[in-house]
Structures are given as structure tokens and as C-alpha cells.
Amino acid sequence: MKTLQYQPKHAFASNVIVFGFFLFVAQVGTYFYREVGTSPAMIMAPAGIAIAAVILEGPGVWPAIALASIANGLLNGTPLFLVFAAAAGNTLQPLAAFFFLRKAGLRRKLATVKDMFLILGTSLFLTAIVPTVNAGAIKIYNHLFQGARPAYWTSWWLSGALSALILTPFLIRWVRYPLTRRTPAKTFEIILALLALTVLSYFLFATPHVAVGGFSIIYPLMAVLLWIAFRTDSRVMTLSLLLMTAISLGGALYGNYVPAPGGLNVRIFNTQVFDFILAAIFFMLVSVEEQRKQAIEDMQDRTKKLEAALERIRQNDEAKSEFIATLAHEMRNPLATFMSSVELMLLGQGQDPAETKRLAGMMQSRIQTMKRMLDDLLDVSRVARREMEIKKEPVSLLQIVRQAVTLVESFIQSRQQAFSISMPLEDITLFADPVRIEQILVNLLTNASKYTPEKGRISLAGIREEDWLCLKVSDTGIGIPPDMIDRIFEPFVRVKHDSGMASGIGIGLALTKDLVEMHGGTVTVRSDAGGSEFTVRLPIEMPPAIGAEPAQKILPQQRLPAEGLDVVVVDDNKEAARSMGKLLSLRGHRTALLHDGHSVLDYLASARPDVILLDVGLPDLDGYEVARRIKARGNSPALVALTGYGQAEDILTAHQAGFDHHLTKPVGLAEVEEVLKQIRPPA
Ligand code: ADP
Numbered sequence: 001m002k003t004l005q006y007q008p009k010h011a012f013a014s015n016v017i018v019f020g021f022f023l024f025v026a027q028v029g030t031y032f033y034r035e036v037g038t039s040p041a042m043i044m045a046p047a048g049i050a051i052a053a054v055i056l057e058g059p060g061v062w063p064a065i066a067l068a069s070i071a072n073g074l075l076n077g078t079p080l081f082l083v084f085a086a087a088a089g090n091t092l093q094p095l096a097a098f099f100f101l102r103k104a105g106l107r108r109k110l111a112t113v114k115d116m117f118l119i120l121g122t123s124l125f126l127t128a129i130v131p132t133v134n135a136g137a138i139k140i141y142n143h144l145f146q147g148a149r150p151a152y153w154t155s156w157w158l159s160g161a162l163s164a165l166i167l168t169p170f171l172i173r174w175v176r177y178p179l180t181r182r183t184p185a186k187t188f189e190i191i192l193a194l195l196a197l198t199v200l201s202y203f204l205f206a207t208p209h210v211a212v213g214g215f216s217i218i219y220p221l222m223a224v225l226l227w228i229a230f231r232t233d234s235r236v237m238t239l240s241l242l243l244m245t246a247i248s249l250g251g252a253l254y255g256n257y258v259p260a261p262g263g264l265n266v267r268i269f270n271t272q273v274f275d276f277i278l279a280a281i282f283f284m285l286v287s288v289e290e291q292r293k294q295a296i297e298d299m300q301d302r303t304k305k306l307e308a309a310l311e312r313i314r315q316n317d318e319a320k321s322e323f324i325a326t327l328a329h330e331m332r333n334p335l336a337t338f339m340s341s342v343e344l345m346l347l348g349q350g351q352d353p354a355e356t357k358r359l360a361g362m363m364q365s366r367i368q369t370m371k372r373m374l375d376d377l378l379d380v381s382r383v384a385r386r387e388m389e390i391k392k393e394p395v396s397l398l399q400i401v402r403q404a405v406t407l408v409e410s411f412i413q414s415r416q417q418a419f420s421i422s423m424p425l426e427d428i429t430l431f432a433d434p435v436r437i438e439q440i441l442v443n444l445l446t447n448a449s450k451y452t453p454e455k456g457r458i459s460l461a462g463i464r465e466e467d468w469l470c471l472k473v474s475d476t477g478i479g480i481p482p483d484m485i486d487r488i489f490e491p492f493v494r495v496k497h498d499s500g501m502a503s504g505i506g507i508g509l510a511l512t513k514d515l516v517e518m519h520g521g522t523v524t525v526r527s528d529a530g531g532s533e534f535t536v537r538l539p540i541e542m543p544p545a546i547g548a549e550p551a552q553k554i555l556p557q558q559r560l561p562a563e564g565l566d567v568v569v570v571d572d573n574k575e576a577a578r579s580m581g582k583l584l585s586l587r588g589h590r591t592a593l594l595h596d597g598h599s600v601l602d603y604l605a606s607a608r609p610d611v612i613l614l615d616v617g618l619p620d621l622d623g624y625e626v627a628r629r630i631k632a633r634g635n636s637p638a639l640v641a642l643t644g645y646g647q648a649e650d651i652l653t654a655h656q657a658g659f660d661h662h663l664t665k666p667v668g669l670a671e672v673e674e675v676l677k678q679i680r681p682p683a
Contacts, residue, residue, distance in 0.1 A: 004102040008057035009636055015064040018053045022046050022068035030076055046072075047127055047160040048167025050094040055108065055172050059098050066091045081141055082134075082149075089133030097126045097164075108172050110234050111294060118289040123164035132155035148467075155269060156438040162272050165279050166245045170238040180235060190236055194243065196224045205271065206251030208258045208443045225278070229285040237286040245275045305363060316490070319506070323492035326505050330373065334366035341366075372665060373505060378664070379508045380491055383514040390433040390518050397428040397462060397469065404441035405460075412449045412458060423462040428469055436515045440523075443508040444473040445535050450504070452477030452531070464540070471536040480527040488525070489513040503523045512536075564588040565676060566609040570600050570626075571642070572619050580613065583669045589676070597621030601629060604637075611638040611679050613672070616654070624657035631658035642667055 008014040026046045050065045067632065069090040074082030074659040106118045118583040135151040142149055182190070203209050204217045211217060221244075228240050251257065252264070252271045261265060319337060341359040348355065382388040401423060412419050441460070448458045452475040463470040480488060487493045496508035516523045521538040567589045571577035575597060592609065594600050597618045612630070616623030623641060630636045640661040654662045661675045 004055055004058070004098065004108075006058045006060070008060050008376065011060050014061050018049075018057065018061045018064035019068045020073075022049050022065060025049055026068070026072040027075065030072075039102065040237050041381060043570075044130065044156060044160040045163050045167060046090070048163035048165075049171065050090060051097045051122065051164050052168045052171035052175070054094045054098040054104070055101065056175055059095055061093060062091050065094060067089040079141065079145075081144075082137055083411055085129075085137030089130040089137075092133070093126060093160075096129060096656060099120045108177075109126065110169055110173060110238075111287065111290045113284065113287045116234075116283045117461050119169055121166065121282070123161045123168075123276075127160035127164050128157055130160055150501070155265070158269065158272050158276070162276050162279075164247065165276060166238075166242050169234070169283065170242045173235045173238045177235075177528075180233070190232055193224060193228050193232070193236075194240060196612065197221070197240055197244060198229070198247065200224060200647040201247040202251070203249075205248040206255030206257060208256065210257075225282050226285070228284070229282055229283055230289055232286075233288050234283070234290055237282060241275075241279045241282065245279070248275055283474065303329070308639060316492070318493035319490070322494075323506060324616075326386075326494070327373070327377075330505050331370060333367045338363050338366045344581075365510070370667070376505075376511055379511050383511070383518075384491075389512070390436055390515070392431050392433055392519075394429050394431055395434040395437070397430055398423060400430075400434050400437050401460070401462065403434075404438045404445065407438075407442050408445040408449065411446065415449055415452075415454050415456075417449055417452060417455065418457045420457070420459045421461075424464050426543075428464060428540060430469065430538065432519055432538065436519070437538075438600075440469065440512050440515050440536060443512045444536070444600060447504075447508060448473050448475035448477065448532070448534075451475065456531075465537075467540050469538045469540050471538070472533055474531060474533040475538075476531040479529055480525065481534055485525060489523070563613055564590060565679060566590050566607075566608045567676070568592045568594060568600065568603065568607075568612045568637075570594045570596075570612060570623075570665075571615040572617070573615070576615075580667075582670070584672070587673065588670070597623070597626040600626055604630065604633070609637045611640060611676065613640045613642060614659075615642045617644070624653060627654075627657040627659050638674055640672075 029045050046068075053061045053065065066087045069087040070083055073086055078086070101118055101122060104118050106115055110116060110119065131153045134156065135153045138147075138149050138151045141147055200217055200221045204221060206274070209217075213454050225240065225244075228237055248271045249268065252268045340420050341363045345356060379388065401421065403419065409419070429612050445458065445460065452458060456476045458475045459473075461470075461472045461474075463472070478497065484493075484495050488495065489509050489512075491510035493504045493510075494504070513523050515537050516538065519538055520541070521536060523534060523536045526533045526537070567584055569577050569584070569591055570593075571580070574593075577593045577595065581593045584591050592603065594603060595618075597620045600612065600614070614623045614626060619624065621629075623643075627639050627641070630639065636658070638661070639659045640663060641657075641659040642663050642665055643650050643654065644665050651662045661678075663671055663675065
């Protein structure tokens with residue numbers, strides 16, 4: 001909600017209006033009082049106008065207030081000295097009110113008890129400024145010019161306070177606020193209440209009939225005010241109190257009531273005290289009631305939001321349960337192929353090398369599929385736990401595109417789809433994580449192919465739009481139903497297709513969106529019966545200035561591929577150790593195989609390998625303990641942990657234990673090679 005503003009929108013117009021209104025009301029007041037011959041300025045209506053003006057338009061309207069006050073003084077024939085003193089007081093008072101109310105955080109709606117207290121406080125205390133300045137000036141004037149002008153500090157203060165309490169809330173609630181929409185019944189009720197208030201006020205203040213059958217009219221008047229407080233709002237209340245005050249003061253000046261001792265001045269004073277007290281009480285009451293209504297509305301609003309959140313949780317839960325079933329199903333397919341390949345190999349062991357190679361190739365591709373799924377799953381969980389990190393570096397767009405396309409090309413070809421690529425003529429250097437950008441493209445292209453019938457068309461386009469790179473992946477596939485468009489980026493959400501079109505496990509797009517957003521980009525989708533188009537927008541950033549931290553802090557210096565390292569493979573699963581050893585020796589490394597922790601420590605007593613690949617789940621000593629002991633001896637070979645879990649804690653534990661690198665199982669040769677590349681053999 002807005003607090004008070006400093007600057008009016010149309011400064012000149014605001015000043016003209018404030019000037020005119022202030023002067024008009026001041027002159028009308030003077031006229032009425034002159035007519036009945038009471039002491040001057042018994043009512044300070046302009047005080048409330050000036051405070052409302054600064055609340056509505058800002059302190060920039062002070063010239064209007066000052067000039068109107070001077071003009072009023074001159075028109076009344078007041079001595080110049082007093083005119084300027086009054087102008088100073090009249091200007092200072094609203095400005096003081098503005099800064100106080102702004103600091104205290106007043107809101108124009110006056111819907112809270114706090115706002116009403118602020119207005120009441122301003123009315124009571126800050127309105128002492130004008131009478132104090134005026135009374136002081138009169139004292140000086142009388143002294144300087146031997147005058148005998150009277151000063152009525154208390155009356156001036158009271159009338160200023162009443163004006164601030166009645167006129168200020170009325171103006172700030174009614175000026176520049178759209179009319180509240182009400183039902184005809186409500187409008188009728190309000191008119192009825194105002195009518196009752198007018199009649200009762202009139203009888204009470206302007207006639208001798210102040211009681212009916214010995215029962216004072218004050219009581220029904222209170223009842224009507226209570227009615228207004230509980231059945232309407234602060235806006236109607238400000239109008240009601242203004243009405244009552246106007247009638248009561250008009251009644252005091254011109255009414256036909258039974259005169260009381262003290263004369264007119266005393267009657268006016270008492271009426272003002274009465275109005276002030278009543279206004280203070282009923283303003284409070286209406287704001288308490290309004291705040292209560294607001295609290296109920298807020299609560300209903302919050303309940304609605306909670307219900308919506310619950311519904312989302314229920315949907316997520318459903319999606320998750322479905323996901324588990326899908327995952328099991330999706331894992332079974334590659335596993336089944338894998339199993340049958342193994343069985344075939346066992347049956348025809350070593351007989352036909354070409355057949356063995358074909359079966360092994362099939363097994364490898366199935367394992368790759370499963371590994372990709374597991375990697376995605378791990379990534380999604382990392383993002384959910386905010387543990388995912390991206391390692392940005394300057395990379396060529398074309399290079400990333402080339403790599404991504406290499407990965408999906410054969411899949412697209414196998415579905416006989418036409419694939420086109422268009423990229424900007426000039427290569428773009430992105431400051432991004434190449435692995436993740438490649439993953440984004442692979443996900444979108446694989447989906448495009450998966451959800452497009454055979455012989456369909458798929459395209460990838462890169463467009464530079466100033467400092468943004470737009471990557472569009474379009475297809476002529478089955479499209480996405482409109483009601484699912486907003487949901488497909490949520491984890492585990494999949495569209496159920498009647499067509500039996502291939503489907504995955506529903507995390508690809510969620511991950512894609514996370515990865516894009518981690519790069520400061522956005523991903524959107526458009527889809528109709530003719531196909532879908534996913535647009536990824538990435539900022540083309542410059543790398544940070546020199547001196548920034550290198551992305552891969554934990555890795556030692558990189559170097560070119562090793563000419564062959566001494567590698568110890570430690571795994572209690574002898575099969576796993578043997579096949580890893582074999583792969584490594586095929587790559588030109590010298591390997592030793594060990595299967596428990598103690599034998600590693602013994603081995604190191606006599607040998608000095610370059611690197612140890614250590615499975616952490618060993619039967620005797622756990623891998624972390626082995627690492628700790630090796631490190632404690634000093635001059636340790638590079639240690640690479642192999643674990644089944646790739647969560648941040650596992651990686652952290654591994655590094656704390658002294659491991660230099662960490663790999664999550666299943667580990668392929670390529671990943672091990674990647675790590676070995678970074679290990680320097682002894683000089
Ligand atoms: P999935 O592994 O199921 O493909 P995604 O998160 O990648 O999971 O996609 C979520 C859902 O969005 C998919 O199940 C699919 O129904 C829909 N979808 C994604 N890409 C496309 C596309 N190019 N055309 C049609 N539907 C798509």
C-alpha cells in the first residue's frame with residue numbers, strides 16, 4: 001500500500017485548487033461569524049483543508065496555503081504583521097503534519113485503527129502550532145503597537161483540532177477516490193441512516209426540542225452513529241460526522257434553542273468539544289470494525305490460497321506415484337534387452353565374435369539409456385535441494401550445437417525424420433556451462449523426435465536478439481494439449497497420449513527449465529495440432545573480469561592426456577574391478593587390482609602408483625578410512641572415490657576424507673579417462 005507522496009502530479013493545478021478552496025472556506029467562515037458577531041476565527045475550517053491538501057498532493061502545495069492565508073488576512077483587514085505571522089503558522093502546521101504522518105506510515109484509506117490514531121494525534125497536538133504562532137504574534141503586536149487585540153488560544157486550538165479531525169479524513173477519503181460500488185439496498189440503508197442523523201442533529205442542536213418524553217435525543221443520535229459504524233465504512237462515517245458537525249455549529253450560530261449561561265461563545269465551544277469527542281469515538285469504532293472485516297477477508301483469501309496449494313501438492317503427489325510406476329516400467333525395458341543379450345552371450349560364448357560384439361553393443365546402449373535416466377533423476381533431486389551448480393566458461397555456440405546434434409542424430413535418423421539446423425553466420429561465444437547447455441538441447445531435440453511421428457520434420461534454429469540468444473526447437477509432432485501447456489515443465493508430469501506415442505519419465509523438461517533458469521534464461525512453449533515449438537532464451541553474458549575464481553576449484557591443474565599411468569583399481573566386486581582394469585589397460589595404463597582396504601595399505605608400502613580408483617564400500621575398512629590413512633602418510637597418489645550416490649554430501653565427505661576426485665557409479669571409461677587426464681604423472 002502506498003504511503004504519502006512528496007510530489008503532486010500537476011503541481012500548478014493542485015496549487016490553484018488548494019488556494020481557491022482554502023480562501024473560499026476561510027472567507028465563508030469569517031462571513032458567518034461576522035454576521036453573528038462572535039469573536040473572530042472561532043472556527044478554523046481551513047486547518048483541516050491544509051492538512052488534507054498536503055496528504056493528497058504532497059508538501060509542494062505550501063505556496064498555495066501561504067498565499068491563500070495572506071489573501072484571507074488582507075481581505076479581513078488584519079494588520080500586515082499579523083497576516084504574515086498567520087501565514088507562517090498556517091503553512092508550518094500542515095507541513096509538520098505531513099512529515100509526521102509520512103514517517104508514521106499513514107495510509108489514505110484510513111481503514112486501520114493505527115491510521116485513525118495518527119489522525120487523532122495530529123488533530124490533538126499538531127494543531128497547536130497555528131494558535132501558538134498567532135497568539136505569540138498578537139502578543140508581540142500589542143507590545144510593539146500598543147494594541148489590545150485579544151488572543152483565544154484554547155478556542156482557536158479546539159476549532160483547528162475539530163477541523164483536522166472532521167475535514168481531513170473526509171477530504172482524503174472522498175477526493176480522488178473512485179466511488180465505492182454498493183448494492184441498491186445498501187445505498188438505501190446509507191441514505192436512511194444519513195437522513196436520521198440529519199433530523200436528530202437538527203433537533204438536538206438547532207431547536208429547543210432536545211428530548212422526547214424526557215428521553216434525550218443524544219441517545220438515538222448515538223444509536224444512528226453506531227448503526228453507521230457497524231453497517232458501513234470509514235468513508236460514510238467521515239461524511240456523517242461532517243454532516244453532524246456542520247449542523248451542530250450551524251445550529252449554535254443560527255438555531256432557535258434555549259439559551260444557556262455564557263452566551264454564544266460558550267455554546268460554540270461546548271458544541272465543538274461535544275463534536276470532537278463523538279468524532280474521536282466513532283472514528284475509532286468504524287476503523288476497528290473495518291479492520292476486523294479486512295482481517296476476515298484476508299483470512300478467506302489465505303484459506304483459498306492454502307486450498308490451491310493443497311490441490312497442487314495432491315497433484316504433485318499423484319504425479320510422483322505415477323512416476324514411480326513409469327520409472328519401474330521404463331527401467332524394465334532396457335533391463336529385459338540387457339538380460340536377453342547376456343543370456344544369448346552365455347549360450348553362444350565366444351563362438352561368433354561378430355554376434356558377441358553386436359550383443360555387447362546393444363547392452364551398452366541399454367545401459368547408456370538407464371544411466372541417462374538415473375543422471376537426470378539425480379540432477380532433478382540436486383536442483384530440488386539447491387545443490388546443483390553450473391560451471392560457466394566461455395564456449396562456442398556452434399561447438400555445443402555440434403555435440404548435441406551428434407548425440408541425437410542417430411535417434412532422429414532411426415525415425416526417418418527430416419532434421420534441419422540454422423545458426424547465426426557468426427559464431428556466438430556464450431558464457432555458460434557447456435555440459436548443461438548441451439543437455440538442454442539434447443532434451444528438447446529428443447522430445448521433438450519422440451513426440452513426432454516417423455518421417456516428420458524437426459528443426460533447430462539459433463537467432464541472436466541483441467544480448468540474447470534464442471534457440472528454437474520445433475517439430476511437426478502431436479503437440480501438447482492446451483490444459484497441459486503450463487504443467488509440462490513440472491517434475492514428473494507427462495501427457496497421457498492415446499496414440500501410444502513414446503513417452504519418458506517426465507523429468508526432462510523440468511530439468512531443462514531448471515538448467516535454463518540457472519543460466520538466467522527462460523524457456524517457453526507454443527503448441528498446436530501442427531506441432532510444438534520450444535524457445536530457450538539465454539543471455540549472452542561476458543565472462544567476469546580477471547581475478548574471478550576458477551570454476552573447478554577442487555581439481556588439480558589440467559594437462560594433456562597421460563601417456564599411461566600406474567592405476568590401482570580397488571573394488572570388492574572382483575568382476576567390476578577386473579573389467580575396469582581391462583578397459584584401462586586397453587587404454588595404455590598399467591593397472592593393479594585389489595579388493596579390500598588393508599591390502600591397499602600394504603600395497604602402498606612397496607609401490608608408488610599415480611592414482612587409486614577406490615570403491616568406498618569395502619568389506620574391511622571403508623574407503624573413506626582408507627583414504628584418510630593414505631593421506632596421513634603423506635606423498636599420496638591421486639585418490640578417486642567411486643560411490644553409488646552422487647549427492648553433494650557424498651562428494652563433500654569424499655573430499656573431506658582426502659579424495660581428489662569423485663565419480664558416481666556406474667562409471668564409464670570416458671568418465672574415468674576424463675579424470676585421469678587431469679592427473680599428472682610423477683616427474
Ligand atoms: P518425458 O520424459 O515424458 O518426455 P519431459 O519432461 O521431457 O518428459 O516431457 C513432459 C511431457 O511433455 C511429455 O510426457 C510429453 O507428453 C510432453 N512433450 C514434451 N515435448 C514435447 C513435444 N515436442 N511435442 C509434444 N509433447 C511434448
